[in-house]
Amino acid sequence: MQQEDRRKLSREYFSKERLAEHHYRSFNSFLERGMQDVVTEKGRIETDIGDKEDQEPVFVELGDVRVTTPRVREADGSEELLYPQEARLRNITYSAPVFMEMSIVRGGEEEEETVLDTTETKVGRMPIMVGSSKCNIADFSDEELVDIGEDPADPGGYFIVNGSERVLMTSEDLAPNKILAEYDTKYGDEIQVAKTFSQRRGYRALVLCERNRSGILEVSFPSVSGSINFVTLVRALGLESDEEIVHRVSDDPEIVKFMLENLEEADVQTEAEAIETLGKRVASGQGKDYQLKRANYVIDRYLLPHLHEEGVEDEETRINKAYYLCRMAEACFELALDRREADDKDHYANKRLKVSGDLMKDLFRTALNKLSRDVKYQLERANMRNRQLTVNTVVRSDVLTERLEHPIATGNWVGGRSGVSQLVDRTDHMGVLSHLRRLRSPLSRSQPHFEARDLHATQWGRICPSETPEGPNCGLVKNFAQAMELSQNVDDEQDLKAELSSMGVEGVPGLQHETDAPADD
């Protein structure tokens, strides 16, 4: 390429739209889809009304959610559009009202369900990113920007809360829903572990499958203390016969040998027995019925939640969980047999970046839960005092607002992370640009973590090799490379699965395979 052309291309990468693009692309997709997804997955707010005799249950159905552009309500009650500069000068928050359709429904037990009230009501205010699609200056020309006191060269990509500009630090996390095999030491012996951070709807569960020093596989997951025998767990999930378990793990003769050792050690043979054993672990000292109930609940709730899907029965995903555990077992054995190397946690293929939209989604989810709890409480109070139940009188809009604004203002995010939002560095223009393109590793800076701090070959073209602070944060705080492109999570999983199923892949949950004729083998 000619030098002129290269220069032109390079300039394009430095254009205003490109510099903080990852921030508003992420935030825009949160506004367009993420918010509605969170509301849809919440679905409805149940109440305790109707637990008593001759009372019909009441619940709230959540509908469409809508955000306008930022505006300010004055003390005299008038409302007008708010521009970023005014928010900065008046020390107010650059936020837009959020409206949600809600309907209060009574009945369902003996009477038919009747809708008591349906209204689109203001549920709170959402801080809006400067430069995003809901920002009031989104498509202003340079002259218009100057007229309202805005800097045309300002890249945007931050929030304004109580007059201070806050940028959400991009954070670098280990990729969820992926099997990572690695070595570990336990009581001085080297063991092999396969890990998966299973993530669904903001719930994150670490599932570990380890091969201990006597060669027996053990699985541990949240809500179960200690670990459970691998064979017991897959049997509880419906993978019963010896042959099938071995076949699902691997056909490799050496791995089969390892598996047979495991099967010999197994103390349960059937699914029912296995669930019983699991019940004794998760609810020891409780009644038999409760143990079974609890065991089933734990399996469907806490074990590998990412395999669940909208509209698929919990029972149907169980067998897939068993297959997944077998894949984890295979990874352990392969590692033990030196068939593969331990996965590299610093490889960029094993990393995911959490940008402002993802962080706001986490925040909105907990804020909505808090709002739901408040609505539930208000409904129960109003019902107890025999008041008419209307949407407008049970929603307190400051609950959501506070839950959204406070973390951005202080940096104390949900899940106990702190320092997520930072005051935009306005030392100079370059400072702003650098700050908006910064990313942070969640690893503790007080520990050495030499490998994590090293420049990794896969950072080529993504992360700047030289811009990192000196001192304790060295190598943990990084900056994007000039030509970095951040790809986004696209919701095409269903389409992909449907396509695979149509091509003959069997066992995709929720999709009936069209041709039931066996393949000729």
Next chain:
Amino acid sequence: MSQSTATTCPECTGNLERDSQETVCTDCGLVVDTDRLDRGPEWRSFADDDRNRERVGAPLTRSRHDRGLSTEIGYSSRLTGRKRRQFARLRRQHSRANVASKAERNQIYAFTEIRRLVSSLSLTYSVRDQACALFDSAQTEGLLRGRSLEGFAAAAVYAVCRTNGVARTVTEIVAVARADENELRAAYAAMNRDLGLPTGPIDAREYIPRFATDLDVPRAVERRATELAADAAETGSTGGRKPSGVAAACLYAAAREADYPLTQQRAADAAGVTPATLRNAYYALD
């Protein structure tokens, strides 16, 4: 830079507002005085003696029945089994023991209602605190007996808005309140009688900005309407008329002057009055 003791603006005799740094005229914006030192109280109130030197914790607030000083038993993910169940029971007993009397329980409910009203009307925190304080004094005076809690909560918000010069109409408050209009009026009458609320007639100008936003009229029309209302207040031509009707009439008159299309019906609807009320006020204007 001394602290000025003047209470009105030297140029336009408007009201002065003092914040931590500047004394500013609320009408013309003249900065009368600047004082870099914050001479106000510390951000948290504490007893002014040598023994009590606490400077930690959140500031006390009138908007909670316990002034914001409550204890909660938190959650820990490290607890398991028996210990966790024990803490769940402790938490339940603790929340039951939180409320000592029926009056306190009522106060909690009313304060929640006031907080809800204030948030849905987008009022300021100072209104919230004052409304809670007003409810508290109504309760100590024993005005609540035989009247509804919801009514008092709504009336407290209504009264505080009115005394603060940011009046809301009864209709506006009833629209978001759990009380109906009769309950609100009964409670307001009781408070006005027994607590001596410092209220006078409502100035129609307090309504105009809000109605103007609802009707989406241009700034110039709104400004002219405010002038008309000021003139009317001076000449006393609209004395005795419903202030919301006067506000709607001023907006209608200003829109007519500016040839802005605004029907009597729309203006009246925004103010929550009948077109007849608007017309009467409109004829009284000139």
